[in-house]
Amino acid sequence: MNALILNIDWSAMLVSTGETLYMTLVSAVFTFLFGLLLGFVLFLTAKNGLYENRLIYRLTASFVNVFRSIPFIILIILLIPLTVLILRTMIGSTAALPAIIIGSAPFYARLVEIGLREVDKGVIEAAQSMGASRWQIVYKVFFPEALPAIVSGMTVTLIALISNTAMAGVIGAGGLGTIAYNEGFEANNNGITVIATLIILLIVFIIQIIGDQITRWIDKR
Amino acid sequence: MIELIEVGKTYETKDGSVIALENINLTIQNGEIFGIIGYSGAGKSTLIRLINLLERPSKGRLIVDNRDMLQLGERELRDARKQIGMIFQHFNLLWSRNVAQNIALPLELAGVHHKARDARVSELLALVGLEGRGKAYPSQLSGGQKQRVGIARALASRPKILLCDEATSALDPKTTESILQLLREINRKLGITIVIITHEMKVISSTCHRVAVLDKGIIVESGAVSEVFGHPKQEITREFVGKTGLPLEQIRKPKHVLLRAVFRSSTAQRAIITELARSEQLFGRIVQAETFGDDGGSIVLETGADNEAIQHAVAALRAKDVLIEVLNG
Numbered sequence: 001m002n003a004l005i006l007n008i009d010w011s012a013m014l015v016s017t018g019e020t021l022y023m024t025l026v027s028a029v030f031t032f033l034f035g036l037l038l039g040f041v042l043f044l045t046a047k048n049g050l051y052e053n054r055l056i057y058r059l060t061a062s063f064v065n066v067f068r069s070i071p072f073i074i075l076i077i078l079l080i081p082l083t084v085l086i087l088r089t090m091i092g093s094t095a096a097l098p099a100i101i102i103g104s105a106p107f108y109a110r111l112v113e114i115g116l117r118e119v120d121k122g123v124i125e126a127a128q129s130m131g132a133s134r135w136q137i138v139y140k141v142f143f144p145e146a147l148p149a150i151v152s153g154m155t156v157t158l159i160a161l162i163s164n165t166a167m168a169g170v171i172g173a174g175g176l177g178t179i180a181y182n183e184g185f186e187a188n189n190n191g192i193t194v195i196a197t198l199i200i201l202l203i204v205f206i207i208q209i210i211g212d213q214i215t216r217w218i219d220k221r
Numbered sequence: 222m223i224e225l226i227e228v229g230k231t232y233e234t235k236d237g238s239v240i241a242l243e244n245i246n247l248t249i250q251n252g253e254i255f256g257i258i259g260y261s262g263a264g265k266s267t268l269i270r271l272i273n274l275l276e277r278p279s280k281g282r283l284i285v286d287n288r289d290m291l292q293l294g295e296r297e298l299r300d301a302r303k304q305i306g307m308i309f310q311h312f313n314l315l316w317s318r319n320v321a322q323n324i325a326l327p328l329e330l331a332g333v334h335h336k337a338r339d340a341r342v343s344e345l346l347a348l349v350g351l352e353g354r355g356k357a358y359p360s361q362l363s364g365g366q367k368q369r370v371g372i373a374r375a376l377a378s379r380p381k382i383l384l385c386d387e388a389t390s391a392l393d394p395k396t397t398e399s400i401l402q403l404l405r406e407i408n409r410k411l412g413i414t415i416v417i418i419t420h421e422m423k424v425i426s427s428t429c430h431r432v433a434v435l436d437k438g439i440i441v442e443s444g445a446v447s448e449v450f451g452h453p454k455q456e457i458t459r460e461f462v463g464k465t466g467l468p469l470e471q472i473r474k475p476k477h478v479l480l481r482a483v484f485r486s487s488t489a490q491r492a493i494i495t496e497l498a499r500s501e502q503l504f505g506r507i508v509q510a511e512t513f514g515d516d517g518g519s520i521v522l523e524t525g526a527d528n529e530a531i532q533h534a535v536a537a538l539r540a541k542d543v544l545i546e547v548l549n550g
Contacts, residue, residue, distance in 0.1 A: 120313065122309055122311055122313035123313050123314070123315055125275060125309070125313065126307070126309060126313035126314075126374075127326070127330075128275060128302070129273055129275060129302060129305070129306075129307040129384075130302065130303065130326065130327040130330055130374075130378070131298075131299040131300065131301075131302035131303040131327070131330060131331070131378075132299070132330045133299060133330075136330055140326065140329065140330065141315065144315065144317040144318070145315060145316070145317050147317065218317075220316055220317055220319075220358040220359075220360060221316045221360055
């Protein structure tokens, strides 16, 4: 064990952790925004929804279903042209972001949609009886009433998202995935792989604890 | 005033169309408490939702406060709805908001300034007897308290009409009575028109002025509560009447004559008591008694008096505005 730890370049490990956190944080923000938007669009344009619209529903649902079904490792490769177009590079942490976001947002969208469907129909009826407009119902009723599901869905998504950052690492995104693969596996230094894993687990646990805490705090049921 | 003119509602389903309501003609006066009673599936919920157009009728006309509701655009309809409060069987409070915030919701939707909102909320909390509970969340309240919040919320934008959709059906009898008392108080204090739908006879007899009996989508009987329940013409109405006191079958096999006297005023009430006191022979025992509305009610008497004495009493009471009938003659 001592030998294992001695063989580790801690400053490189720190840089990798930083890269993983960077990818997680930035893609989390965009995943949250896109996923929330897609989830609301799915829910509101569905049959009997407040803004029922078959065309928009079908388009959104197809997009979500397709990108949720493609295995992440293939999605990264498929998205290389798009990434190069937007960011002019296909290497590095930033280059991994489009794939991570497009891979996670549809998943989160479905969780948001499920959360919205759980909102009590009677409450919507009550808001309508008060003369609320559709938009008022969306932001004064649906959003706050579904908020615990929206937050806990984000916790679940974040954990899936971190595993995607690690996978992106294998094809050169940097971060703990890269260090575990290049320095750990390829250089036959298992200590690095073990430490990288432990750091990822630690990040996941912290996110889970914070997410659960926020959910408990806002859930007044 | 609420007027429904030849209103019908038909649902289109996969197996064809289902008629929920047919040829409904109803006029509800300003300031009255109007009850609609019927079994589940009779179309009560649909009927009350037609009044604020949560459900749109398939045919007919709907006039609320001289406004032809079916001609209104979306924005006008939303404004019209602000004049019609509604409370629900399952309260339908937002659990994410505390009591004060729930009550403030209609005011927020109407764009009322937050200072005016706070003042109105404390007024309403006092009105429904929930002073000091503004910061509690719905999950911390009992059913009766939740319905009080529902009532306060429904009254927030000072509507002229309050719709009550089975508002006491999820509550125990004692809480039911306290909520009904609150509704009566609000009706008296604010002069607000109240429409109640229910399957409970007690709700109608204790609280409503007029009633309509709904059966399979049709209004089979309507009028003053004492009239409709005092002289039920339809079998279904008789069933509801029988649900208050003793089952009618039990009363219908007596040894002697059964008289039902129905009164609609305190004068008529006094006349009955005077008549009973005057003729010792007439008074046997009281089999059933109940009250309708404020001064109305009915007494069913078993009497051992002979035919002549009964006829005499019947004539005397009819002259004093008491409706009287022999149940087993």
